[in-house]
Amino acid sequence: MTVSKVCQDAAEASAVVTQLTTEQKDRLLLDMASAIEQHQDAIIEANARDVAAAREAGVSATLVDRLTMTERRMAGLTRAIRTIVDLPDPVGQVVNGWTRPNGLLIERVREPLGVVAVIYEARPNVTAEVAALCLKSGNCAVLRGSSMAMETNRAIMAALDTAIAEHPDVPAAAVQLIDDPSREAALELMRAKGYVDLLVPRGGAELIASVEQNATVPTVIDGAGNCHLYIDGTADRDIATAVTVNAKTSRPSVCNAIETLLVHRDLAADWLPGVLDALAEAGVEIRGCAAVREVWPKAVAAREEDWGTEYLDLVLAVRVVADADEAIAHIRRWGTSNAEGIVARDIDIARRFVRQVDSGSVFVNTSTRYSDGGEFGYGVEIGVSTQKLHVRGPMGLEALTTVKNVVWGTGQTRVVA
Amino acid sequence: MTVSKVCQDAAEASAVVTQLTTEQKDRLLLDMASAIEQHQDAIIEANARDVAAAREAGVSATLVDRLTMTERRMAGLTRAIRTIVDLPDPVGQVVNGWTRPNGLLIERVREPLGVVAVIYEARPNVTAEVAALCLKSGNCAVLRGSSMAMETNRAIMAALDTAIAEHPDVPAAAVQLIDDPSREAALELMRAKGYVDLLVPRGGAELIASVEQNATVPTVIDGAGNCHLYIDGTADRDIATAVTVNAKTSRPSVCNAIETLLVHRDLAADWLPGVLDALAEAGVEIRGCAAVREVWPKAVAAREEDWGTEYLDLVLAVRVVADADEAIAHIRRWGTSNAEGIVARDIDIARRFVRQVDSGSVFVNTSTRYSDGGEFGYGVEIGVSTQKLHVRGPMGLEALTTVKNVVWGTGQTRVVA
Known part of the structure; x- marks a missing residue:
């Protein structure tokens, strides 16, 4: 499947995913955590293949460490998903509101962004963490991991897919892994304007520079930390x-x-x-x-x-x-x-x-x-924003939402100004 | 003065402007409203020259109407500034906060963005309205009007400058008008990365497209309305x-x-x-x-x-x-x-x-x-956002702020994870 098709499917699925209730989303997340536990052996086996290939390719010890999924890390991962279940759902929160002199009631209501994409390196636990954060906040997730972690990511995605398949109210495209580790695929994702509502690049300076140069979709930059x-x-x-x-x-x-x-x-x-x-x-x-x-x-x-x-x-x-x-x-x-x-x-x-x-x-x-x-208490993070617009610092569920203005009237019409 | 210098001066001034108290800012805004009243004749005279030149150039009646400053519009403008004075200052608002199990207190505090730039067409009242919104929210303003309204904008800016000059605590670069109506100047503004924290283009499809294509500074798009x-x-x-x-x-x-x-x-x-x-x-x-x-x-x-x-x-x-x-x-x-x-x-x-x-x-x-x-009750608007990140819909004072995380501890150190 092309990256464009992945993003289009996500955008279409988001019409359903944004409307899921907290109960529906929490049930799905609990099943995702269980599915990861049930697939633990397959995930660790797949990870062993990734790790062996990385070692063979002479990858640094730090990177190999980040890539490695141990039973302890798997337990941390499922615990993080269950923590997200326990967090309040930001969707539908009335941020504030007031009544105008003419009687119009203005309500500012928190809503999902729609489709959230993340480009990340090495750490395969991001695959499940980002999926959980996106779903809890009513967003579809498009995940683009690194080639180094591809086997592990596929095994985790297979676990998530079995959980999603058990929920007929959730479209299959709610979480998608881009199965193409090429640079071209990443560029296609950066340019999926109109389909991707937020792209967060998690990686080194080279990835950030590429996103800043090429992205036409909205981005939040997780930049340097001097x-x-x-x-x-x-x-x-x-x-x-x-x-x-x-x-x-x-x-x-x-x-x-x-x-x-x-x-x-x-x-x-x-x-x-x-x-x-x-x-x-x-x-x-x-x-x-x-x-x-x-x-x-x-x-x-x-x-x-x-x-x-x-x-x-x-x-x-x-x-x-x-x-x-x-x-x-x-x-x-x-x-x-x-x-x-x-x-x-x-x-x-x-x-x-x-x-x-x-x-x-x-x-x-x-x-x-x-x-x-x-x-910060966000369960996990989608990244740490180093920009000022939209969100600063660690990004949790709220960072994956936007605030819509809802105006309730009783027939008011505006006098020509 | 080059556009880059304007933006650098604004960034330097923002270290002071972001720290002004609400009282300091409100006193300045009231003086700005008075100064506009005192300069009313000069502004209307300058506007007459702009309008005459626009008519001579065969500009459409709609555009000439938008360009024209009448006494009634001037009164609306000063009324808008005084409305902004009466609005609560978003800076320093503690949006939310909580204490973590380890005792860390996390406070999320609203702060100015720093430097806000606006590119706008025709309507010269935007010059004073945007200046007032930016200052009230603790930001420096960089204004780039159209050549058609240049004489009027200069006359309004002269009035604002006399008010600013009366406040020794406010740097002269708190509000600056770019005195160069060329396309190159607009491009330079779009590319003043590191100095401009937010650029809002207010204009037609051509301006929006140019910003989307060329801007390296953060932007909020005030796009089409189908x-x-x-x-x-x-x-x-x-x-x-x-x-x-x-x-x-x-x-x-x-x-x-x-x-x-x-x-x-x-x-x-x-x-x-x-x-x-x-x-x-x-x-x-x-x-x-x-x-x-x-x-x-x-x-x-x-x-x-x-x-x-x-x-x-x-x-x-x-x-x-x-x-x-x-x-x-x-x-x-x-x-x-x-x-x-x-x-x-x-x-x-x-x-x-x-x-x-x-x-x-x-x-x-x-x-x-x-x-x-x-x-909506925002006094005036800096624009109407058609994007989802940062802010949706009409943009008032809050849209010109960002939320900083402040973490208060008593010596806590993080256990290695």
């Missing part, structure tokens, strides 16, 4: 240390890990060397400004481009600043509007940082690593 | 007649006027001929399907392309349908997701129509002509 943590002079030092180490080292390869640490000069002499020792012990390479190297000479000299680099690795740029305003200015200059954090006890400084830092999520006295749909 | 009105068999006939005539004839050149009337077959014989007589008397040309021509032979035979045409004129396509489902299917096939209406007494039919018609605004027992920011 994340910053600022330690204010008023910070609780233990919290500052714990948050810094967590934000850098707990999973350096993901977008919510920090890449630059900004430290108030009052902490340069006594707090900073200790935390840099701890980071170095955890294998982190430190690239510091002159003031950092004065108090911690082992640091490599940071160059201008370090402030702009998303390492996604055990490397950290560190800079001493005069105050919160200098930290905010640094972030405005170098940040990617993803996630930023501050550790501070002073309430005015914390609140000013929150208001002036222009990012999707701002964390006070906690780790930027919490920028995540699951951690 | 609007439909469906008269159900259960409709109150007097309301049906009044709403039909109002929706077609009160201002046929605007996007919220209807282009197709869909009539339940139960009304074909006795109600339809009367309303078509009334429309014809008001100068409307009727293009009907076979069933329409049977009961009202004066109708021109509608061709397939009539269902897809936005006439923006005294022409109406009319089709008899079997029921609400056929009307909904017709609208799904031909609609432009702008504004649609139904006249019906049956509550189930009305509610089904509302849920299944996929448009920005759906009107029940009232005219689609109410699809308008002023009529």
